[in-house]
Amino acid sequence: MIKFILNNKNIATGLPPGMVLLDFVRYHQHLMGSKVGCNEGDCGACTMLTGELKNNELQYRSLTSCLTPLGNVHGKHVVTVEGLNMEGLNPIQQAMYDESATQCGFCTPGFVVSLAGFCLSAKTATAQNATAHIDGNICRCTGYKSIERAAAKVAELMQGRQQEEPTAFAAEKKILPEWFAGIKQRLYALVTELNGQLHSSSATEWVGGGTDVYVQKHEVLQDAAIRFLLDDEGLKGISQKGNRCIIGASATVTELGESPVMQQYFPRLPEYIRLVSSTPIRNIATVGGNLINASPIGDLTIFLLALDATLLFSNGEQKRELPLKQLYKGYKTLDKQPGEQLESLSFELPGKNTFFHFEKVSKRTHLDIASVNSAICMTMQGDTIQDVRISAGGVAPIPKLLDKTNAFLRGKTVNDPTITAAIAIAQTDISPISDARGTADYKRLLLGQLIKAHFFTAVETVFR
Structure with missing residues (x-):
């Protein structure tokens, strides 16, 4: 009832x-x-x-x-x-x-x-x-x-x-x-x-906020036995433990944006969150749902890939940790066992020498799905890139870490020739297709522009 x-x-x-x-x-x-x-x-x-x-x-x-x-x-x-x-x-x-x-x-x-x-x-x-x-x-x-x-x-x-x-x-x-x-x-x-x-003892479907799964299979879910996860207190919360941030799988995008921990370590968080759909969707869309939905252009997936997030799964008896970068095996195909549920995720919070940035291009600035989105997490040692992870969505069948590009950038100095070379290498990391959100060539161009935007923003905020 x-x-x-x-x-x-x-x-x-x-x-x-x-x-x-x-x-x-x-x-x-x-x-x-x-x-x-x-x-x-x-x-x-x-x-x-x-x-x-x-x-x-x-x-x-x-x-x-x-x-x-x-x-x-x-x-x-x-x-x-x-x-x-x-x-x-x-x-x-x-x-x-x-x-x-x-x-x-x-x-x-x-x-x-x-x-x-x-x-x-x-x-x-x-x-x-x-x-x-x-x-x-x-x-x-x-x-x-x-x-x-x-x-x-x-x-x-x-x-x-x-x-x-x-x-x-x-x-x-x-x-x-x-x-x-x-x-x-x-x-x-x-x-x-x-x-x-409310919990179903014989659930065949698990639903968080429902913002994507109800688009995909509205009629199937109407009469299904559902375990509702949105208000499960065991899956909520955003906290800091040591130098790591721990986020419950059912935390919403709005809660992510309102989190004191996230606001402290990501000063530009409000502008990033505004790029994720709309207020009514952010109020119910869950972080875990964004990851498990496995969209190649999921905004939070790209955000968290750059942060090298680790996932914690549970089947009720055993728990299993898995790096987010290993979750996606192919288009909408996950390294997730039947009966496993995502409980939480965690990542190392950026230190004082670490720069993070998120960019997104879509047909509308707000309330839209990305044509291409990208994030960067870059740790500097002086003017040299000690470590870097650039992620991108909309350019491959899965949310993508640009492995070749990241390997090239490590140990390099940030300057125009380095950025130009990185953009060229990034083209070998990706395999975009033409669809309603743009042609393959357009998406290649967009990724190059977003990589430039990452570094231009870094120069403005880190090197001044």
């Missing part, structure tokens, strides 16, 4: 936990405001919010309900656009109306829900932060400027919050319905009643 709060209503359903939240809300609760758009997490028309208790605080995140199974909202508060309704337009809807930020209206519920998520977040009330909360919503009519103006108005509504809990402030100021103020206590009662998470 799946139990959660939907807007202001307690839900208990015996429907399959693999059913996606969007289908449940539209076809079983008859709330039609959330739209069926792409069914791939790209358009944002299906955006909903989930609230859950974290360290005694109520935390809301936006998500794509077209890719979220019911099992992943067990014990949480789900908010649809109908749950934001008040007598007349609420202030978020009014801002959209005042700025002519809606035309055909198909995308509007998603924008309104995402902006409500901003109001329920602890982010500083700035127009920039409000706009960042709608980075997963696409509009084909307005050209976005009117929506950005509406977002700025919503930010103004929240500027008096200071240290007050966002939910209490939004309810008190009638930005959102007053019943939001009582959700925290209702969730306490619900979590106490559930006394643990």
